[in-house]
Amino acid sequence: MNSDVQALPTVGRMTARALVVVLGATLLPAVAGTAAQAATIATGARSLESVNLAGRYLRHSDYLGRVDPITSGSGTVAKQDATFTVTPGLAGGAGCVSFQAADGRWLRHLDFRLRLDLNAGTTGSLADATFCVRDGSVAGSARLESANYPGRFVRHRDSELWLDPSTTNPGTFAADSSFWVRAPWAAGRRTPVLKGLYADPHIAYLDGRYYVYPTTDGYNGWSGTRFKAFSSTDLVNWTDHGTILDVGPSVSWASSRAWAPAIAYRNGRYYFYFCADTNIGVATSTSPAGPFTDALGRPLIAAGFRPGQMIDPAVFTDDDGTSYLYWGNGSAYAVRLNPDMLSFDATAVRTFSLPNFREGEFVFKRNGTYYLSYSVDDTRSENYHVEYATGTSPLGPWTHRGTILAKNLSIGVKGPGHHSIVRSPTGDTWYMAYHRFAIPAGNGTNREVTVDQMRFNADGTIQPVVPTG
Template identity: 35%
Template sequence: MNIKKLLLALFCVGIFISGVAQNPIVQTYYTADPAPMVYDGKVYVYTSHDEDITVDNFFTMYDWRCYSSDDMVNWTDHGAVASLKDFEWMDKTNGAWAPQAIERNGKFYLYVPIHGEGVSVLVSDSPTGPFHDPLGHRLIVDSDDVWTDIDPTVFIDDNGQAYLYWGNPSLFYVKLNEDMISYDRSIGNKGIVPVEMDNHSFGESKAKDGRHHSNYTEGPWIYKRKDLYYLVYAAGGIPEYIAYSTAPTAEGPWTYQGYIMERAPHLAFTNHPGIIDFKGNSYFFYHDQDLSGGEGFKRSVSVEQFEYNEDGSIPMITPTKEGIKESVTNLNPYQKVEAETIAWSEGLKTAKDDNGVIVTNINDGDYIKVRSVDFAKGAKTFKARAAALEGGKIEIRLDAKDGPLLGVCDVSEIEDNWKTFTTKTKKQKGVHDLFLVFKGGEGELFNFDSWEFK
């Protein structure tokens, strides 16, 4: 067993038995700095990506990943949708930090900070890429301090004016032009407006490093709700809490409102917020260090559901391992489901090939859990598209890794090409969690592309 799988097994041994763990929402990679975007009935979460092996015991980050969900419990992996290699003018090989994406006029704009290289922007016709560099140079570079120009957050106001905020431990914004790749240079310092960092706006600094002028640290997230503007951010220096301020306009003045997530043993020394409303519910995204067994440079995205107080204030949010308790819709198993659509998994990785994203690194005892699967009146057959390596089987179980067995799909015919494998299943009605448990001998059993019931 490799180190990653051993750490995962040690951390989750008790949780796997009960089947209640839903945080972190991605287990195949280390993901951080979540930036959720609601578009066309789905939530797309853009993340930074901590590599499995760190360099010089520091953040080792080369690309940005994307995951989507229409039910808030099962997440489809779209792979790395952008990377440092997309910027041909830059020879930076590390530092792909916290991103955020937004849609405007059918285009998708991904704002990405590159540690020590300012903030850049990428554009795509699809939320999952491919993204390209429209400028050939940085969008924002304002300081010689490598920590300052990081963590962009983007927002379009009701009047169509777009804002880009960023900064550590100071805060700045620009008013983006409608093209979203340039900004109004007639205000501030050639277009860049510094935000007043005082106790009234962001609270009294608790950091003792001499850099912080208020409780604000980094990772801003700006949005509007019911005529009130919210700025949520990492606060308090290291280790970070999450706090927020509000304002009557997108340009302030900001008023400090306090903490909404305190420290917890399984949180990393950094944190990064993202908040959305989706299908009538409110969700808070953040990251922790649980999956890595406590390594702060290997973080993982988690999410909690919450409700605003009647006055619009945000309550204290507790980071949990259980995560989202109920899906907002059920999954239809009678259409093609990508194998990389996962609520929870053990031991697996994903990769891209000619089929798109596939599930790899499948060994004996690994599994995929898919939540809230609506079998309606019951299925008769199950089919899986896979490419056998050593060959193996898929046990189709309900509600637990060792739950009732519906059938076993044999994936043992070794061919060079992908093949659809089919088996009959016991009829099961209603909504259940589905467990696809992989069985076989030594080595990697097969690669897995998709599945479907009939």
Template identity: 35%
Template sequence: MKARHCPSPARSPRGTPTRAWPAALAPTLLGALLACLPVPQARAQAAEAPAPGSNPLFRDRFTADPAPLVVGERLYLYVGHDEAQRDEMFNMREWLVYSTTDMKTWTDHGPIMKVADFRWAKADAWAAQAIHKDGKYWFYAAVEHDGTQPGKAIAVAVSDSPTGPFVDAKGSALVTNAMTPKGTHSWEDIDPTVFTDDDGTTWIAWGNRQCYIARLKPNMIEIDGPITEITPPHFEEGPWLHERDGIYYLTYASLDRSQHRDEKVSYATAPSIQGPWTYRGELTGSGKYSFTIHPGIARFKGQWYLFLHNAALAVGDQSGAIGRRAVTVEHLQYNPDGTMKPVVQTEAGVSVPPPR
């Protein structure tokens, strides 16, 4: 290929450009010079929009603790909103919901509820999950109780729509710290997961360090019977219940404190929602730059998905941190024996087909 010859401006003996070009030639020469300038490829690539379905899913704000809910042809994703400033650990005041029909394009439905909507709660819109039952949408969330019941608690709200508005369904906590007296600390009653079995019974599991499970009454706002501890190995927090082909799965944020600093995701399986639970090991590693992680699992249009969070997102001049996380999603696959295949967390997410 022949080298392109580019005109050079006339220079004085000292090397400074002179105005020697005739005015009539100036536009032509300027165009030729501009054509010879290198294209800033890195900048152009950086300006390109991320591929739909790549991680993190939402890039205009910090989100955490993803909880999917499939309703017909649409998947709704409930998340906490991280608003930590500077060196704050957590600052979470509200829950948001997004939805999609194709796992690539998401609709932002805005806040569905604020922690202040539970008048008996004073702070911390922590992990939550919504389910659909008997024509209503039930929303279970971890909050900080006021001084009348110190410690973390689980609230329940209800709505006629998956996008709200949600209102306090009980007027008081569903679970308080006083209801789990064998626990070791005041924040053990967090991260509820709810699951309705084939017989129509709905169960709730939750916990930090200790994992508890209980049946809900048909009214969905009261515990029905005893609270049972089912803590699997290395359980830290963030349990998630689901069922596939007669196998029940308890997936959770795990932490082997003797070896690791950041949470990973592990799981156990059982032949019944009431156990016995068999530990199956690690499903995926830590989220990038994040101490915490929180699994959410759903089957949508024939494909299984694992939702997580990391701290790899920067928004404006704020980088990711313990209190500034970002929700992600990956394909989830199963082995013939029902165990889940290990998941590798990627930037591509579901913008690419699932691995074979």
């Protein structure tokens, strides 16, 4: 008999046109013919109707932005094209939002023409796809001002969408650039859970919230320097806590390649294990949201300490309070940490023989069984996936059990892996956070983070995780 678990909450899944839109602290029903409050657009699936061209909705056609008629009789594709998942602005900013289409592309301006494009992760790309919500021309409507070109607004011009200055056709401009926020014509995207390019997520439940610590992605050669933290109470709505550690100015022994962090808690402090220039360091903070400070002034595990790359740390703390550190690329290592969480006995390091092992060990315990899961193949390969083994102690021996997460080309999921696992605080409900290629055209340096539920069979083996697009 399988575990009795609840489904992961979803965004934009509905059976009727009615939708409750959360605007600030106000709950307001937004149905066809009813406008949302001005100057803010809640996250989630939304459709935007032109104020002065009733029945025409903001949409994309062949990746170009338009306003076109959409009705209940319109086809499925047209309804999807007129539905966007609203997210916090990719470039940040109070009151700013971004719009993601069903295929994963983002609405942005390029040479002031609105179109769909991939999230390249660059400063320019993020800014071009960020719009700040302003009051519309009539009460209850909203306008979208460019985040990086203040004074330019999204407007329709001969049904095409452009980013124009407010001095253009001043008699009609305000109405041409105003939209009603409507219930979505179709379901919005549920993933990725972090809006942007991120990878190697470590998920944990800390201080009453779920936290995710990822690699900041989108850089050639994985050359990013910043670590960020995100938190949530429901695994759907995430708070961005900003940069919690910047390797460049904050770590004396490294300057780049900030990868694959992990978090642990002990005696009132949080310990942040991170990769930098293929070493493993550790930083500490009194808050899971940081900021974190390099604790040693040197690597905890230096490059060359053992064969393979000294990367991809993970920490497991057993029921007796003993913590273990796992790491490695090419070879899998583990060691018991000293109580200070900052040192270990180098002579006690264990090497595991794991079939197909590449990187990204992660250990957890359930009903007395220890589970060690890890990534197989290269993160640049669409065949990157997760396998696992079970054991009777945190250091094995390990029995290989097979694959639990793999690609699904029918929904565009490629290269899912470098995962972590967390248990809900309310029962035997488990979730896996992992990255995959960005949809629709990502690769090994343009990846996105998502979270899916993990289920167990009656004998304790793990069912294959069903990836979401």
